[in-house]
Amino acid sequence: MKILFKALALIVLISIPAFSQVPTPKEIFEVYKQENHDELKKILGESGEKIDTDISLYIKALLTSDGEKSAAFLELLIQRYPRSEFTVAAYAGLYLYYLATENFRKANNCVFAVENEFPGADFEYFLDDSVSSGETDEEIQQP
Numbered sequence: 001m002k003i004l005f006k007a008l009a010l011i012v013l014i015s016i017p018a019f020s021q022v023p024t025p026k027e028i029f030e031v032y033k034q035e036n037h038d039e040l041k042k043i044l045g046e047s048g049e050k051i052d053t054d055i056s057l058y059i060k061a062l063l064t065s066d067g068e069k070s071a072a073f074l075e076l077l078i079q080r081y082p083r084s085e086f087t088v089a090a091y092a093g094l095y096l097y098y099l100a101t102e103n104f105r106k107a108n109n110c111v112f113a114v115e116n117e118f119p120g121a122d123f124e125y126f127l128d129d130s131v132s133s134g135e136t137d138e139e140i141q142q143p
Contacts, residue, residue: 022055025089029126032062052076054084061093071097088118092126 023031023043031039044059054077061073074090074097081087091110098107114123 025058025086026122026125028055028059028062029089033128037063052080054081054086057081058086058089061090067097067100082117088114088121088123089126092123096127 028040028043031043040059040063044056044063057073057077057080061070061077064070064073071094074093077084077090078087078094091114095107095110098104098110111123114121
């Protein structure tokens with residue numbers, strides 16, 4: 001009876017994190033576009049900073065101001081979690097980095113990888129990193 005109770009308790013403890021709500025890549029990207037870095041750090045803390053998960057690697061890449069370090073986080077994400085829901089977002093980030101550094105071959109490889117591995121994925125969504133403040137362009141340009 002004790003063994004059954006311990007097994008049941010273990011199953012419950014293991015399943016609680018599995019059913020907790022994990023933000024999607026699009027939700028995290030929206031927080032980033034709103035420049036809410038404190039919220040990203042909060043999500044990063046909840047995902048476990050000591051263990052590099054796909055979520056934590058993606059958030060670290062977004063928060064890092066150094067392009068090379070950001071690219072390293074994204075490459076690590078793709079290497080460790082090649083079928084993660086964050087992989088398309090990582091390829092988009094690398095695509096932008098490679099375009100900025102004029103490494104067009106690697107930029108094209110990112111596009112090809114998404115087209116081959118994730119057909120129909122919304123790759124373009126993650127290419128728009130403009131600030132999402134809710135204001136129109138007209139309102140922003142006016143003094």
